[in-house]
Amino acid sequence: MISSASRPRTPARLLLAVLLYALLAGTYFVFRYQGRWSDPDTTNLTLATAVVSEQGTLSPDQEIYALGFAYQSVLTLVATVTGFDLVPSQFLVFPFLAAFLSVSAFVLYRELTGSMVAGALATLLLFLQPDFLFVIFRGSHEKVTWAVAMTALFLLAKSFKAAQQPRRFAMFVGLFYLASLALFSSNVFFGSSFILVVGFSLVAGFLLMHVSRNRGPESSLHNALQRLVYAVSSLAVVWVVVVFYLYEPASRVILEFDRGVNRAAAVALGMQPAFDPYASVRTGWTSNTVYLGLVLPSWILAGIAFLLWAGNGFSLLRSREPLQFSSHYFLWLLYGAFGVQFAAGIILDRSGGIAGNLQQRLFPLLMLMSFPMVTSAISRYWSRPTVLLRHKLPVVGISLLVVWACVASLLKATNEPSLGNYWIFWTVPEDRAVYWIENHLGYRDVWLGLDGIRLSSHADSEGFGTESGNFPDTWALEERTRHILVSDLDKALSTRRSAPLPDVREANRVYDSGTVAQYHRRPRTPYQR
Numbered sequence: 443m444i445s446s447a448s449r450p451r452t453p454a455r456l457l458l459a460v461l462l463y464a465l466l467a468g469t470y471f472v473f474r475y476q477g478r479w480s481d482p483d484t485t486n487l488t489l490a491t492a493v494v495s496e497q498g499t500l501s502p503d504q505e506i507y508a509l510g511f512a513y514q515s516v517l518t519l520v521a522t523v524t525g526f527d528l529v530p531s532q533f534l535v536f537p538f539l540a541a542f543l544s545v546s547a548f549v550l551y552r553e554l555t556g557s558m559v560a561g562a563l564a565t566l567l568l569f570l571q572p573d574f575l576f577v578i579f580r581g582s583h584e585k586v587t588w589a590v591a592m593t594a595l596f597l598l599a600k601s602f603k604a605a606q607q608p609r610r611f612a613m614f615v616g617l618f619y620l621a622s623l624a625l626f627s628s629n630v631f632f633g634s635s636f637i638l639v640v641g642f643s644l645v646a647g648f649l650l651m652h653v654s655r656n657r658g659p660e661s662s663l664h665n666a667l668q669r670l671v672y673a674v675s676s677l678a679v680v681w682v683v684v685v686f687y688l689y690e691p692a693s694r695v696i697l698e699f700d701r702g703v704n705r706a707a708a709v710a711l712g713m714q715p716a717f718d719p720y721a722s723v724r725t726g727w728t729s730n731t732v733y734l735g736l737v738l739p740s741w742i743l744a745g746i747a748f749l750l751w752a753g754n755g756f757s758l759l760r761s762r763e764p765l766q767f768s769s770h771y772f773l774w775l776l777y778g779a780f781g782v783q784f785a786a787g788i789i790l791d792r793s794g795g796i797a798g799n800l801q802q803r804l805f806p807l808l809m810l811m812s813f814p815m816v817t818s819a820i821s822r823y824w825s826r827p828t829v830l831l832r833h834k835l836p837v838v839g840i841s842l843l844v845v846w847a848c849v850a851s852l853l854k855a856t857n858e859p860s861l862g863n864y865w866i867f868w869t870v871p872e873d874r875a876v877y878w879i880e881n882h883l884g885y886r887d888v889w890l891g892l893d894g895i896r897l898s899s900h901a902d903s904e905g906f907g908t909e910s911g912n913f914p915d916t917w918a919l920e921e922r923t924r925h926i927l928v929s930d931l932d933k934a935l936s937t938r939r940s941a942p943l944p945d946v947r948e949a950n951r952v953y954d955s956g957t958v959a960q961y962h963r964r965p966r967t968p969y970q971r
Contacts (some may be wrong), residue, residue: 448869451491454878456548456558456559456561456562456609457544457545457548457562458699459562459716460544460562460565460566461542462960463566463569464543464544464635465538465541465568466854467541467579467851467852468537468538468540468541468573468579469538469806469851470798470856470857471537471575471579471852471856472533472534472538472579474538474856474858475856475866476663477530477533477534477815478867478868478869478870478873478900479533479868479894480533480864480866480899480903481580481866481868481895481899482895482899482901483535483580483582483898484532484581484582484899484903485899485902485903486507486508486524487513487514487532487581487582487583488528488529488532488581489518489902489903490506490507490550490698490901491513491514491517491518491528492528492612492829493506494511494514494515494518495518495521495522498513499604500514500689501562501690502689503600506518506683506690506691507583508692508694509583509629509631509691509692509694510583510626510627510629510630510689510692511627511630511689512555512583512586512590512627513583513585513586513587516586518537519529519734520536520539521536525794526619526700526739528964529741529903529904532581532903533581534856536581536585536671537579537580537581539587540578540579541562542709543578543585543588543592544563544565544590546588546589546592546593546596547564547565547568547569547592547597547606548562548565549561549592549812550593550596551564551565551817552591552595553599553600553769554599554769554770554772554838555631555768555769555773555814555815555817555818555821556769557817557818557821559821560814560817560820560821561797561814561817562818562819563692563817563820563821564814564817565813566844567743567813567816567844567847568809568810568813569818569851570739570847570848570851571806571809571813571847571851571856572736572737572740572850572851572852572853573740573802573805573806573854573855574588574809575670575808575851575852576854576855576857577803577806579855579870581610581627581804583629586624586628587625587629587632590621590622590624590625590628590778591625591632591865592810593621594618594621594622594636594887597614597615597617597618597771598614598618598673599686600614601614601615601618601669601773602669602767602772602829603769605666605669606659607667607970608691618673619676619677622636622674622680623684624796625771626680626681626684626685627684627688630681630685630689630692633681633684634670634681635783635804635807635872636677637674637677637678637681638779638783638785639776640670640673640674640779641674641779642778642782642783643670643775643776643778644667644671644674645896646775646778647666647668647670647775650662650663650758650759651661651663651667655677656915658871661766663766663771665767666767666772673864684847695880715830719917721764721947724815725863726863726864727861727863728861728862729864732861733864735840735850736852736853737845737846737854738846738850739850739851739923740805740842740847742807742814742843743809743812743843743847745814746816746819747777747809747811747812747813747815747816748781748812748964749785750815750816750819751777751778751781751809751815753775753776754774755778758774759909761801761832768815769789769925770818770827770907771945772920773811773814774815775816777808777811777812777815778872780804780807780810781808782799783804783807783808784805784807784808785806787800787801787803787804788800788801803819808942818839861936863924863938863939865895865896865931865935866895866896866899867896868896868897868900868931869929869931869957869958871929871955871956871957871958872897872900872927872929872931872958873900874927874955874958875927875953875955875958875960876890876897876900876901876904876906876927876952878909879910879912879925879927879953879960879962880906880907880912881910883910883912884910884911884912885910885911885912885925886912886913886924887913887915887920887922887924887925888912888913888915888923888926888927888946889912889914889915889916889919889923889925889926889927890914890915890916890924890927891916891927891932892936892939892941892943893917894914894916894917895918896931896935897927897929898905898914898916901914903923903932919944923927923963924962924963924965925960925961925962925963926944926946926949926960926961926962926963927958927959927960927964928943928944928958928959928960929957929959930957930958930959946961947965948963949962949963949964950962950963950964
């Protein structure tokens with residue numbers, strides 16, 4: 443029996459435990475490669491932030507991030523206040539700040555589940571999801587996007603509970619629209635996704651209300667759905683203000699949506715898919731078995747969540763009582779809406795529309811609602827005092843699944859090179875070679891690796907070509923490119939991927955550190971250098 447004096451400490455202890463694990467996960471992400479890692483999205487936002495900081499405007503004339511400006515603003519503010527350099531902040535400091543997303547997740551999950559224990563467990567499961575860890579620990583907008591998205595959902599849920607308290611209701615509604623504005627400012631595409639989720643929830647709620655109309659008098663569900671109508675309309679207005687007035691570069695999202703819909707329609711009418719979104723599974727990992735071992739814990743939890751959602755929906759349809767709006771019902775609606783969106787992402791990916799990796803980006807959003815559904819069921823199951831004594835198998839099974847998910851999430855989030863072919867790290871000799879090129883070549887195209895993910899991203903983030911005018915070339919070697927940098931890591935990656943390196947047998951070797959060499963292809967015309 444827990445004494446009343448110790449109860450107030452329970453939420454703080456649970457939150458502290460989850461936050462500690464999130465910080466440990468962030469530590470592993472940063473120091474797995476001793477801070478020497480990079481990826482294209484991190485580099486692009488680093489360059490965009492540098493230009494914002496230098497020009498003092500959210501819409502600079504170069505290197506802009508077209509889908510939002512909030513992350514650049516936050517990064518500039520933190521770098522200015524703390525005095526940290528921009529690039530080290532991206533790769534060494536901000537991954538630790540991402541751990542504090544556990545606070546937003548815990549607050550949201552506690553509200554949706556109505557239980558501190560279920561909320562804490564759901565937050566822990568969220569930080570065991572590898573795709574979620576990868577997007578928040580790298581230096582991209584997802585830190586801000588996820589924080590404000592979870593905050594907006596929490597405020598929306600709180601506003602439903604405060605419907606009979608005008609002052610609290612007005613406060614939660616006002617904060618909800620401020621959080622939504624921040625979400626649209628961070629990434630207008632995810633903001634559009636948020637509007638669709640609220641809209642899908644509204645449609646599903648009206649359908650259920652129609653089914654239950656003959657079961658009794660009007661319930662609180664009707665008023666809640668009216669609120670969702672106002673929310674969708676208001677969110678659409680805020681979206682228009684951000685896209686067309688506050689940050690006009692974001693209007694390109696309309697073209698992306700139009701292209702995606704057109705391609706999806708063409709595939710539906712019989713056209714061959716233009717893109718295979720699952721090709722990365724075959725090329726990105728050493729084997730399908732390895733990939734399955736890394737993602738299976740997430741798939742198991744996703745399958746359990748779907749079964750719980752379907753079972754709850756069946757119970758709602760069979761119920762003879764009027765539907766009443768509650769946090770659990772709101773969670774059920776949100777999960778269904780994210781599920782519809784994820785299914786649409788699969789269709790768009792198969793058609794080659796938008797980015798081609800929508801389902802990869804939308805899967806963490808679906809899991810965002812999956813975890814509280816699972817932990818709510820676990821909490822109800824364990825509330826029976828005899829369950830723990832009679833059935834030890836569920837305890838052992840859940841414990842093993844958590845340990846498995848912990849290891850798999852860290853390996854997949856860091857793209858462990860012994861298991862995967864998507865390498866994000868670079869070495870000190872490679873960095874020195876790039877520095878040598880910058881100081882000895884000018885206005886030249888230089889081949890910097892197989893995929894532009896590893897060394898090329900790092901070079902760009904360090905300002906490659908800013909002073910020298912050099913330009914990085916990756917993947918297929920262009921004829922105009924006369925300078926080639928090859929390292930032992932490139933050779934190992936080439937063997938792993940069965941991807942050929944440029945032929946340098948007839949080229950002059952002008953730099954060699956033992957593990958990294960730079961070659962100059964011999965001129966074939968008087969105009970080549």
